[in-house]
Amino acid sequence: MAKRYIHCRLSEHGIVGAKLCLVVFLPPDSEERGSHIFVPGHQLCVVILHLPPLFQFSAMKPTISLSLATLGTILAHAQYPSALPDVAPAAAKLPADSTDAEVSLLEPETVQVTDEVIANLVDSNETAEYADLFAFADSTISTPAARKRDLLRRSSSCKTAPGDILWPSDLVWGIFDLLTGNALDDIVPLGSVCYPESEFENYDKAKCEEVMASWSKDALHYNDPGSAMFPIYSGMTCLPKANATASDTCTLGGYSKLSLEVRSVAQIQLAVNFARTLNLRLIIRNTGHDYNGRSIGKGALSLWTHNLKDIIYIKNYKDSYYSGPVFHVGAGVQGFELLQAGEKYGVSVTTGICPTVGIAGGYITGGGHSPLMQLFGMGADQVVSMNVVTASGRFITVTPKLNSDLYWAMLGGGGGTFGIVTSVVMKVHPKIPVTASVFNFTTSPTVSDVTFWKGVRAFWDEMPKYNAAKTYSFFQMMNMANVGVPGGGYAFNMVPFFATNKTVDEFNALTKPFFDTLKSLGIPYQIETKYYDSVYPAFQATFAPQDQAIGSTSGTPGNRMLPSKNWEEETLSNQTFDAIKHTVDNTIVTLMYHQMSQNPSQIINSVNPAFRTEGGMVVAVNGVNDLSPRGLADAGEKMTNVIMKPLRDATPNGGTYGNEADISEPGWQQSFWGTNYDRLVSIKKKWDPTGLFYVYRGVGSEGWVVEDGDRGVQTQDGKLCRV
Structure with a gap:
């Protein structure tokens, strides 16, 4: 981070700073008490020592009143250089077996903050006055400063923001940086290099061209500590563009202010x-x-866990819940890395269809559907143990037996809500073969719209059989007029049909009735089918190359899970299929899966119950052409009340996958978690009583709102305040 520190500090009086302070011009009724001044009505003592040059106003008379807001502004914005104390990182190195888990700690987990570490901060002359800032929630440290800060925190209706009285001075940020081993950095939007007049003063034409060329590639964003892959929600600030002028806006917007690059549990605990x-x-x-x-x-303050990359294979794991092979996986491991490890050790692992998604983040905590779910269950079903930093700052293990309520909540209850995962222990499965098939068909001069939909209906009618055969598919449907293709028409593109544990002959036999129907309808199709002896090469050939629309502002998603029973009764099946046709006609692309989870004999997590009974899922992508507040509001209204409503009407017992949801999903508590929601809220209150963890539309988030003004869509570009 930029190393600029403030000399002005008031920590002994509840303001986040330290020994030196400002000369303050006080009102006439102020009463001097030794080296302190007491300001009536403010309940604040101010040590008078000197005034930094930035604020020397010698002509001012001592009749200027001082308010806490004024003082907070001065503290937040004064930049008066000062040498930092000599502070070492605050951490202890523990043995790898210092755990209640059945597996040893990963290397980053052996570096922790303990009670002894906090005691050392208290005892050190250099850090004593800051120690309570880093103490655990159950700490017995009690100082006047700590009590006043706690009072300010409890009385605040919003999270502390830059300029607020509790916002740390640059000096305090600097000490936090030192205690975390210089892991703190300012977040700078990637596209800021394209703006000659931005607040970041980092214009670089060559770098701008590089960013523009890579903007739609997810690696650019996941290797950056602060970037947003879908910039509508950052307030669309600093979008990369050629020839930006002084009138073009580039501010921090809804991006986080600072990022901590996490490489140890201790850093997470301190943060x-x-x-x-x-x-x-x-x-x-x-x-x-x-x-x-x-x-x-x-x-x-953003905690970037991307670099926690350990993967350890354990062939003979055993606890009271599960016996068999596992991977012990760091929180930063991505799907493609886990798949590569599975290939190396000759086993199969459960990941999402996007290979760069982090396994231990929102994927497993949101439930996690997968091309292997029909064999092994949801992503969350794979987890036998997790290591977690809780809102108290404590590092714990959660399993079906240890802290079992938190285990239940974190596996399905959503990311960023209950605690910070540092690693997971996941089941792995025998190596399996896959036959993967890609095929497509379209309307044409010889294939009418009506005939096209008869072909799609033929696939729809076969989906229960495909689920029963333990297969999976992911396909796209488009009304070509909605994406500007002259003459319009429709297209069906199977991304792949993932026939797990099937030979090519078995796949052909399974799908023969469908393809025979296409032939009888006179629908030509292109198909390529290939057998793979393991999951990884099949995945790389089919799912991995798919465009994830990274960096785009041209569309927003919504989804709906389709219960298996919607195929069982003809009237309901017809209603659901008509809703899908309606979705295709009103979106730029509609994605669909045939998928059915192999549910465990005992459900011990909070995965959306709708996943347990589904036979498929629809993801609608609504086009956004007008990025003004009115345009975004209209697009949101269309998604919620035009596109998705027929699907909701056809699936009253369905649900929505929170990770790919309409941002304005109505009745989201029921849609995302069903009957699990009330228990999730109770567990949230138990483990996070002060509301430290918040995500939009997360468990317990009803009490908070981001005050972003009239944007037409909920962004993160505003203060987070209590409702």
Whole structure:
């Protein structure tokens, strides 16, 4: 981070600073008490020592009143250089077996903050006055400063933002940086290099061209500590563009303020305690794959867990819940890395269809559907143990037996809500073969719209059989007129049909009735089918190359899970299929899956119950052409009340996958969690009583709102305040 520190500090009086302060011009009724001044009505003692040059106003008379807001502004904006104390990182190195888990700690987890570490901060002359900022929630440290800060935190209706009285001075940020081993950095939007007049003063034409060329590639964003893959929710600030002028806007917007690059549990613990004590907004960011902007937040301290990359194979894991092979996986491991490890050790692993999504982030905590779910269950079903930093700052293990309520809640209850995952222990499965097939068909001069939909209906009618055969598919449907193709028409594109544990002959036999129907309808199709002896090469050939629309402002998603029973009764099946046709006609692309989870014999997590009974899922992508507040509001209205409503009407017992949801999903508590929601709220209150963790439309988020003004869509570009 930029190393600029403030000499002006008031920590002994509840303001986040330290020994030196400002000369303050006080009202006539102020009463001097030794080296302190007491200002009636403010309940604040101010040590008078000197005034930094920035604020020397010798002509001013001592009749200028001082308010806490004024003082906070001075503290927040004064930049008076000072040498930092000599402070070493605050951490202890523990043995790898210092755990209640059945597996040893990963290397980053052996570096922790303990009670002894906090005691050392208290005892050190250099850090004593800051120690309570980093203490655990159950700490017995009690100082006048700590009590006043706690009072300010409790009385605040909003999370602390830059300029607020509890916002740390640059000096205090600097000490936090030292205690975390210089892991703190300012967040700078990637596209800022394109703006000659931005507040970041980093214009670079060559770098701008590089950013523009890579903007739609997810690696650019997940390798950056603060970027948002879907910029509508950052307030669309600093979008890369050629020939930006002084009138073009590039500010921090809804991006987080600072990022902590996490490489140890100790860093997470210090950040959690610091944020809780000072009422800071805290963001947990792994790769940044989030369609609703939940990995950013204006004014926030962001914890970047992307670099926790350990993968350890354990062949003979055993506890009271599960016996068999597992991977012990760091929180930053991505899908493609886990798949590569599975290939190396000759096993199969469960991941999402996007290979760069972090496994231990929103994927497993949101439930996690997968091309292997029909064999092994949801992503969350794979987890036998997790290591977690809680809102108290404590590092714990959660399993079906240890802290079992938190285990239940975190596996399905959503990311960024209950705690910060540092690693997971996941089941792995025998190596399996896959036959993967890609095929497509379209309207044409010889294939009418009506005939096309008869072909799609033929696939729809076969989906229960495909689910029963333990297969999976992901396909796209488009009304070509909606994407500007002259003459319009329709297209069906199977991304792949993922026939797990099937030979090519078995796949052909399974799908023969469907393809025979296409032939009888006179619908020509192109098909390519290939057998793979394991999951990884099949995945790489089919799912991996898909465009994830990264960096785009041209569309927003919504989804609906379709219960298996919607195929069982003809009238309901017809209603559902008509709703899908309606969706295709009103979107730029409609994505669909045939999928059915192999549910465990005992459900011990909070995965949306709708996943347990589904036979398929629809993801609608609505086009956004007008990025004005009115245009965004109209697009949102269309998504919620035009596109998705027929699907909701046809699936009253269905649900919605929170990770790919309409940002304005009505009745989201029921849609995302069903009957699990009330228990999730109760567990949230138990483990996070001060509301440290917040994500938009997360469990317990009803009590908060981001005050972003009239944007037409909920962004993260505003203060986070209580409702």
